[in-house]
Amino acid sequence: MLNLPHRIRRLEPQSYLVREGDRPERCAVLLSGYAFRHKLTGQGARQILAINIPGDAVDFQNMLLEESDHNVQMLSRGHVAEIPRDAIEDLVFANAQIGRAVLITALVESAVFREWTVNIGRRDSRSRISHLLCEFAYRLAAQKLVTDGTYELPMTQEQLADATGLTPVHVNRVLKGLQREGLIERDRRIVRFSDWSKIRDVADFNPRYLHTHEPSIAFA
Amino acid sequence: MLNLPHRIRRLEPQSYLVREGDRPERCAVLLSGYAFRHKLTGQGARQILAINIPGDAVDFQNMLLEESDHNVQMLSRGHVAEIPRDAIEDLVFANAQIGRAVLITALVESAVFREWTVNIGRRDSRSRISHLLCEFAYRLAAQKLVTDGTYELPMTQEQLADATGLTPVHVNRVLKGLQREGLIERDRRIVRFSDWSKIRDVADFNPRYLHTHEPSIAFA
DNA sequence: CGTACGTTTGATCTTTCTCAATAATGGTGG
DNA sequence: CCACCATTATTGAGAAAGATCAAACGTACG
Numbered sequence A, B: 001m002l003n004l005p006h007r008i009r010r011l012e013p014q015s016y017l018v019r020e021g022d023r024p025e026r027c028a029v030l031l032s033g034y035a036f037r038h039k040l041t042g043q044g045a046r047q048i049l050a051i052n053i054p055g056d057a058v059d060f061q062n063m064l065l066e067e068s069d070h071n072v073q074m075l076s077r078g079h080v081a082e083i084p085r086d087a088i089e090d091l092v093f094a095n096a097q098i099g100r101a102v103l104i105t106a107l108v109e110s111a112v113f114r115e116w117t118v119n120i121g122r123r124d125s126r127s128r129i130s131h132l133l134c135e136f137a138y139r140l141a142a143q144k145l146v147t148d149g150t151y152e153l154p155m156t157q158e159q160l161a162d163a164t165g166l167t168p169v170h171v172n173r174v175l176k177g178l179q180r181e182g183l184i185e186r187d188r189r190i191v192r193f194s195d196w197s198k199i200r201d202v203a204d205f206n207p208r209y210l211h212t213h214e215p216s217i218a219f220a
Numbered sequence C: 001c002g003t004a005c006g007t008t009t010g011a012t013c014t015t016t017c018t019c020a021a022t023a024a025t026g027g028t029g030g
Numbered sequence D: 001c002c003a004c005c006a007t008t009a010t011t012g013a014g015a016a017a018g019a020t021c022a023a024a025c026g027t028a029c030g
Helices: A083-093 A096-122 A127-141 A157-164 A168-180 A194-205 B084-096 B096-122 B125-140 B159-164 B168-180 B196-203
Strands: A007-011 A017-018 A026-032 A035-040 A046-052 A072-073 A078-084 A150-152 A184-187 A190-193 B007-009 B015-020 B027-034 B036-039 B046-052 B071-074 B078-085 B148-154 B184-187 B190-193
Touching: A026 A083, A035 A157, A035 B096, A046 A157, A046 B007, A078 A083, A078 B046, A083 B046, A083 B096, A096 A127, A096 B036, A096 B046, A096 B084, A096 B096, A127 A150, A127 A157, A127 A168, A127 A194, A157 A168, A168 A184, A190 B036, B027 B084, B036 B159, B036 B168, B046 B096, B046 B159, B078 B084, B084 B096, B096 B125, B096 B159, B125 B148, B125 B159, B125 B168, B159 B168, B168 B184
Parallel strands: none
Antiparallel strands: A007 A078, A017 A072, A026 A078, A035 A046, A035 A072, A150 A190, A184 A190, B007 B078, B015 B071, B027 B078, B036 B046, B036 B071, B148 B190, B184 B190
């Protein structure tokens, strides 16, 4: 895909890749750094919908539609390659191999949205936060971004709250609880699982929805 | 799409169209009746993820993946046309027009998943239930299934609860409340909005995420 | 080295859940 | 058509998870 014409851009934390209401004109591929999708309610509450990690194509979701229905913002500093909408569209519809790959990517992200709905709708705060930590670990591991069972979670507790439908205060209490129970270790934004099978059980985490072919080695 | 080889089936309420873990072998198009997607947690709680109405193709979401990550079940009696996976795949990748249409359909459903996450994560029970009622009305209206501002919502209060992340008891209290406030009228499963603009405001409902080109006449 | 942002903690309040009982409804077989 | 049964809806009382409010504490960076 990076054989297409593209432009590399360096982005600061909080900068917008997509704004709700925009007409999508390009698709960014995250080369480094993290991004997040979110939406605001009429009352100004924010719901974070997904976290994107390096390697993710950030705007298949909006690309073929007339206007974007949510925002995408950088979580950390990073780089993206921006490819014009037309170039991607031509490629996707000209080449069945690539078309299939793009469609599958979009469907897998859709599966992740569904799992988040389950997480927020039907798990208590402890499972809910653990689930987010597990998903993130698992996806990072697939990109070889986990070392010694340790990874960086570049989110503030307020962002974690907006991703899980909780308040920052409650997120803090739950994280401390998980720590007290010996399920996780934390230092700033660094997270380490003491025992993968325990946290996985607390989280009710089943990676089927990620549709990864081979289980990542770190978390079998 | 119905020019492809297909088989019409009549389905009873509660019958499964897709089970989590299945390898998708066909794609069903709903001709009549309603269906719903759902997932169960390890503790047996159910989260309903989406409602499908006549005209929806029920399994673009799983079709290209190795195994289904959620269940699809009939809500009411109805008919589906089942098209073999291979036939659809060939068509989608051979014909760019159709490929584009299928991709857009999948992306719009994805947008609906996102809005449900916002609804469950960041709206209180009153807005949340109202939002579901508004979305349903709006989508039905687009299919000309609303008459005199009245439509059938073929869901039990338990199903409404599983769709909104609430309990059936609370759903009941909220519905009664909306009724007492004069926002909705109900008779069995029939719902009528006394004043569309009022319920829309309570629901914080903005149809942008449905990506319908023309607003449905009933609810402009 | 101060200032803004993020984290932590305590006290209190509210929404929603849980448990339990009763009432209404719809479908079925006789 | 009617009586019966299972499912669904409704209501009340009490409990609990998580929210809110408020303050203090850390820490990173300019």
